[in-house]
Amino acid sequence: MKQPPFPLNSAPSTAALIQSAGDQHRAGKLAEAEKLYRTVLARRPFDFDALRGLGLALLQQGRNEDAAQTLSRATGASPKHAGAWCELGVAHASLGRMEDAFRCYDRALSLDSRHAEAYANKGGALALLKRPHEALACLDKALALNSRMATAHGNRGGLLRELGRSVEALDSLNRALALAPGNADALNNRANTLLDLGRPEEALPSYDAALAANPDNANIHNNRGNALIQLGRADEALVSYERAAALAEPSAELLTNRGIAYRALKRYAEALDCFLKALALAPNSAPVYNALAGALLELDRPLEALTLYDQAIALNPQYVEALANRASALVSLRRLPEALMSCDAALALAPDHVDALVNRGASLGGLGRESEALLSYDAAIAKAPRFALAHDNKGVALLQLGRLKEAASAFETAIALEPARTRAYHHLSLARRFQPGERYVEALEALVCEGAPTSPQERVYAHFALGKAFADLPDAARSFPHFVAGNALKRRLAGYDEGAVVGVIDRSRLAYADDLTRRFAGAGAPSTVPVFVLGMPRSGTTLVEQILASHPSVHGAGEINDFDAAALEIGGATAAALKAPESVWRMIPGDFRRLGEAYLARLEGRSDSAQRVINKLPDNFRCAGLIALALPQARIIHVRREAVDTCFSCFTNLFVENHSYAYDLAELGRYYRAYERLMAHWRCVLPPGMMLEVKYEDVVADLEGEGRRILAHCGLDWDPRCLDFHNNGRAVRTASVAQVRQPIYASSVGRWRPYEAFLGPLIEALGVSDATLGASASHQAA
Numbered sequence: 001m002k003q004p005p006f007p008l009n010s011a012p013s014t015a016a017l018i019q020s021a022g023d024q025h026r027a028g029k030l031a032e033a034e035k036l037y038r039t040v041l042a043r044r045p046f047d048f049d050a051l052r053g054l055g056l057a058l059l060q061q062g063r064n065e066d067a068a069q070t071l072s073r074a075t076g077a078s079p080k081h082a083g084a085w086c087e088l089g090v091a092h093a094s095l096g097r098m099e100d101a102f103r104c105y106d107r108a109l110s111l112d113s114r115h116a117e118a119y120a121n122k123g124g125a126l127a128l129l130k131r132p133h134e135a136l137a138c139l140d141k142a143l144a145l146n147s148r149m150a151t152a153h154g155n156r157g158g159l160l161r162e163l164g165r166s167v168e169a170l171d172s173l174n175r176a177l178a179l180a181p182g183n184a185d186a187l188n189n190r191a192n193t194l195l196d197l198g199r200p201e202e203a204l205p206s207y208d209a210a211l212a213a214n215p216d217n218a219n220i221h222n223n224r225g226n227a228l229i230q231l232g233r234a235d236e237a238l239v240s241y242e243r244a245a246a247l248a249e250p251s252a253e254l255l256t257n258r259g260i261a262y263r264a265l266k267r268y269a270e271a272l273d274c275f276l277k278a279l280a281l282a283p284n285s286a287p288v289y290n291a292l293a294g295a296l297l298e299l300d301r302p303l304e305a306l307t308l309y310d311q312a313i314a315l316n317p318q319y320v321e322a323l324a325n326r327a328s329a330l331v332s333l334r335r336l337p338e339a340l341m342s343c344d345a346a347l348a349l350a351p352d353h354v355d356a357l358v359n360r361g362a363s364l365g366g367l368g369r370e371s372e373a374l375l376s377y378d379a380a381i382a383k384a385p386r387f388a389l390a391h392d393n394k395g396v397a398l399l400q401l402g403r404l405k406e407a408a409s410a411f412e413t414a415i416a417l418e419p420a421r422t423r424a425y426h427h428l429s430l431a432r433r434f435q436p437g438e439r440y441v442e443a444l445e446a447l448v449c450e451g452a453p454t455s456p457q458e459r460v461y462a463h464f465a466l467g468k469a470f471a472d473l474p475d476a477a478r479s480f481p482h483f484v485a486g487n488a489l490k491r492r493l494a495g496y497d498e499g500a501v502v503g504v505i506d507r508s509r510l511a512y513a514d515d516l517t518r519r520f521a522g523a524g525a526p527s528t529v530p531v532f533v534l535g536m537p538r539s540g541t542t543l544v545e546q547i548l549a550s551h552p553s554v555h556g557a558g559e560i561n562d563f564d565a566a567a568l569e570i571g572g573a574t575a576a577a578l579k580a581p582e583s584v585w586r587m588i589p590g591d592f593r594r595l596g597e598a599y600l601a602r603l604e605g606r607s608d609s610a611q612r613v614i615n616k617l618p619d620n621f622r623c624a625g626l627i628a629l630a631l632p633q634a635r636i637i638h639v640r641r642e643a644v645d646t647c648f649s650c651f652t653n654l655f656v657e658n659h660s661y662a663y664d665l666a667e668l669g670r671y672y673r674a675y676e677r678l679m680a681h682w683r684c685v686l687p688p689g690m691m692l693e694v695k696y697e698d699v700v701a702d703l704e705g706e707g708r709r710i711l712a713h714c715g716l717d718w719d720p721r722c723l724d725f726h727n728n729g730r731a732v733r734t735a736s737v738a739q740v741r742q743p744i745y746a747s748s749v750g751r752w753r754p755y756e757a758f759l760g761p762l763i764e765a766l767g768v769s770d771a772t773l774g775a776s777a778s779h780q781a782a
Contacts, residue, residue, distance in 0.1 A: 120143075136163075221243045241257050496663070524593055643768060700748075
């Protein structure tokens with residue numbers, strides 16, 4: 001049976017009642033304390049100790065209005081008691097009456113200039129009003145007077161974190177926890193600060209301790225999920241986010257975080273659903289637009305992603321994350337100068353932002369500035385040494401510069417950090433040959449097996465890497481099915497319209513009739529600088545460019561789309577002629593000259609001193625007639641390779657650019673025949689001497705002889721450095737990136753032969769006869 005605090009037949013004194021109420025109060029028995037305080041006040045309505053005690057008990061019960069009224073009576077009973085004024089300020093602050101709160105804190109300090117709690121509480125109020133510097137000054141004064149105030153240390157840590165002073169914040173929070181080890185708010189803030197410092201593995205135990213103290217706090221569960229996301233444990237993060245959602249009202253932040261977890265788990269439909277719901281709750285939330293854009297970018301929808309990133313930035317022009325991510329979308333769209341500007345804008349706000357540094361590297365690499373790109377990647381790695389993408393991208397830049405061993409090492413580091421990163425395996429397959437017993441093969445096979453959580457694009461990379469691995473061993477029977485699987489996935493993603501694409505090629509033969517080229521001969525811009533190396537991809541165009549670019553008077557610009565860009569810049573019939581070749585008939589002589597001049601202006605930015613600048617975009621074969629009209633003194637080099645070898649090589653290489661005709665053997669064969677028909681037409685209608693035909697097999701058989709012929713066609717004297725093309729340190733950004741770093745070799749001639757049993761649809765579409773196939777085999781044997 002519970003005993004009363006006093007004997008039933010006695011009348012306790014006021015002092016005894018006050019003493020007992022205080023004991024109950026300190027024991028946390030607030031209701032019993034309240035009754036005793038009220039008993040005292042029934043006897044003595046203006047008893048200061050009872051009024052103050054009752055006010056504090058009401059405050060602790062959340063009955064803030066009653067507390068404010070009671071504490072106001074206490075200050076009336078003892079107007080010079082600094083502590084009572086400080087407590088009344090807390091009551092007013094809890095009711096949002098900040099002016100009244102400040103008046104009370106200042107009154108307390110006027111009575112006692114060394115009242116630490118008044119400084120601490122005033123600092124807390126200033127922090128709520130987003131006046132962090134004033135708040136910090138008050139807290140510093142409080143702690144100078146009393147260094148054992150755990151709450152003040154905790155609030156100071158929170159303020160320092162908001163001000164970006166994370167190291168100092170962590171120190172303050174550690175001091176708070178040394179004084180109050182189980183304080184959930186301080187533990188949560190400490191974990192948040194560790195997350196800011198890039199130490200999620202240390203943050204996680206702090207979140208767990210906070211939840212042990214306050215298991216139903218939705219905010220802590222949400223923050224714990226953020227740490228798990230950074231640790232790559234998206235499945236566990238999702239559990240934390242769902243627990244937070246069960247404890248709190250739906251919010252845009254929680255929905256966004258759940259969407260991010262779903263996105264990391266490749267559950268894109270659920271991710272998009274979360275982001276759209278978040279957007280409905282917060283239509284002006286820049287973080288939601290940013291997250292939704294990220295999901296669309298991963299789904300290979302960069303144009304839609306870019307629109308959303310722009311909306312996020314419109315809402316918050318200093319949103320560093322969105323500026324950096326926007327650059328990634330622009331890189332995907334090959335809008336590289338814009339991407340670079342977006343990165344620079346992000347880095348102006350946050351010079352060490354890792355994503356911005358990585359995307360800047362990608363932008364510079366795409367612009368042919370690989371050495372600068374490496375500096376950006378190294379800066380990113382210095383800040384985040386475990387960021388796999390930075391190592392992967394650095395490897396690509398090294399690969400393009402011909403530093404193959406360093407590139408392979410970078411790719412292997414990326415794989416070690418993120419073993420499911422299939423893109424890095426594919427890049428590694430370009431940098432070196434796979435060996436028997438290669439550990440990466442087993443890992444790749446696990447990534448493409450039934451039920452593996454890999455996206456379609458990730459499976460594409462994995463299949464092409466496996467195809468290359470088994471080709472290296474060599475094992476054609478295990479290699480080719482992976483090339484088929486990778487291409488089939490690409491074909492589904494590509495949306496290829498064969499009729500439209502082949503139709504444009506065939507219509508070019510009708511549009512560029514013999515009388516058209518004669519009628520406008522000489523109308524274009526006169527210059528001997530432009531050289532176009534064109535043909536089918538994988539026909540030897542990179543080799544020919546590398547030979548030419550080893551001449552001191554030649555600049556190899558690589559696969560640049562400057563001619564198309566110049567036409568699009570002019571617009572009208574000139575731009576239309578790229579996709580509707582019959583539009584060339586609507587052009588007038590001045591249009592051809594303007595097109596030529598616009599192209600030459602673009603070349604000036606490629607090299608200031610070279611006598612010849614090479615454009616090695618193979619697809620320029622489709623507009624050779626327009627090139628001849630716009631640049632009548634240009635030189636065209638058409639590189640040819642045996643048909644089956646060319647198509648086989650296209651099918652077994654994953655291009656950076658989208659060659660959607662190359663993902664099905666029969667479609668590839670029919671495209672090749674359309675290409676052959678158009679090239680036969682150009683031989684008839686282009687001005688004599690403008691186009692040189694070069695056979696890849698002849699270059700392999702007689703490098704110097706063919707090299708001399710190619711240079712002579714370009715009006716250049718022979719230079720023996722062209723024989724050492726493999727030592728040229730220029731960047732190469734094509735699928736032949738590794739091959740052109742080797743001396744000339746003949747093993748690629750007839751490379752399709754071991755795969756003949758798999759190539760029936762291609763051979764049939766090409767219309768290649770058995771006799772031709774036999775001749776190819778004899779050529780290889782010779």
